[in-house]
Amino acid sequence: MIKLYSYFRSSAAFRVRIVLNLKLLPYETVAVHLVNQGGEQHAPEYTQLNPMHVVPSLEHEGHILLESNAICEYLNEWQPANPLLPVELIERAWVRSICQVVACDIHPVNNLRVLNYLTGTLGHSEGEKMAWYRHWIVRGFEALETILSKRAAEHCWGNTITLADAFVSPQVWNAHRFNCPMENYPILNRVYNNAMQLPAFHQAAPAMQPDAE
Numbered sequence: 125m126i127k128l129y130s131y132f133r134s135s136a137a138f139r140v141r142i143v144l145n146l147k148l149l150p151y152e153t154v155a156v157h158l159v160n161q162g163g164e165q166h167a168p169e170y171t172q173l174n175p176m177h178v179v180p181s182l183e184h185e186g187h188i189l190l191e192s193n194a195i196c197e198y199l200n201e202w203q204p205a206n207p208l209l210p211v212e213l214i215e216r217a218w219v220r221s222i223c224q225v226v227a228c229d230i231h232p233v234n235n236l237r238v239l240n241y242l243t244g245t246l247g248h249s250e251g252e253k254m255a256w257y258r259h260w261i262v263r264g265f266e267a268l269e270t271i272l273s274k275r276a277a278e279h280c281w282g283n284t285i286t287l288a289d290a291f292v293s294p295q296v297w298n299a300h301r302f303n304c305p306m307e308n309y310p311i312l313n314r315v316y317n318n319a320m321q322l323p324a325f326h327q328a329a330p331a332m333q334p335d336a337e
């Protein structure tokens with residue numbers, strides 16, 4: 125049985141949940157609460173598994189895998205049916221570039237620990253924290269909108285679901301959660317709405333998780 129260490133609101137875990145669902149892989153959720161008791165991601169029993177103090181972590185056949193990008197690629201290669209990357213090399217690189225814009229450029233600057241550092245150690249207000257959050261969403265989403273315009277149709281890559289949708293959708297979900305204005309991103313809105321109608325995405329959403337509050 126696959127075990128996913130997850131938190132319902134984590135967009136990085138949300139990516140992996142989507143891929144597990146798309147691959148029809150049953151898994152057990154191990155809830156790691158990122159807020160209660162100072163954050164269970166910092167508990168020694170968890171940091172032994174994930175020294176980065178973050179979710180997701182995936183346990184499979186006695187191995188612990190870290191990093192949502194690596195985990196999603198692993199699942200895609202391990203279960204090659206319903207491939208989530210295009211066959212052509214150049215197209216594969218394009219899909220991966222979308223994943224990396226989300227995972228390497230947009231998400232890290234707005235992570236929980238970064239926001240907590242702003243309001244805690246650096247003493248910024250909630251308003252300043254939100255200004256920071258929205259600033260980086262605008263910068264990232266403007267870029268994504270332009271990049272997606274080269275290939276997107278119903279989904280990020282034409283009419284086929286790929287890893288790009290598994291990365292973009294949780295980030296858009298997060299932007300909604302933080303009330304970021306979305307009217308300037310018609311392509312992002314379209315691919316998000318289309319993806320979230322699919323059971324694999326819908327079932328992976330925060331509200332559907334066993335640890336949802």
Ligand SMILES: N[C@@H](CCC(=O)N[C@@H](CS)C(=O)NCC(=O)O)C(=O)O
Pocket residue numbers: 133134135136137158163165177178179180190191192193227235236237238
């Ligand atoms: N690069 C990591 C990022 C994981 C990550 O930052 N997860 C967040 C939740 S979305 C987390 O656990 N944050 C805990 C914290 O900031 O204390 C991945 O893609 O797996």
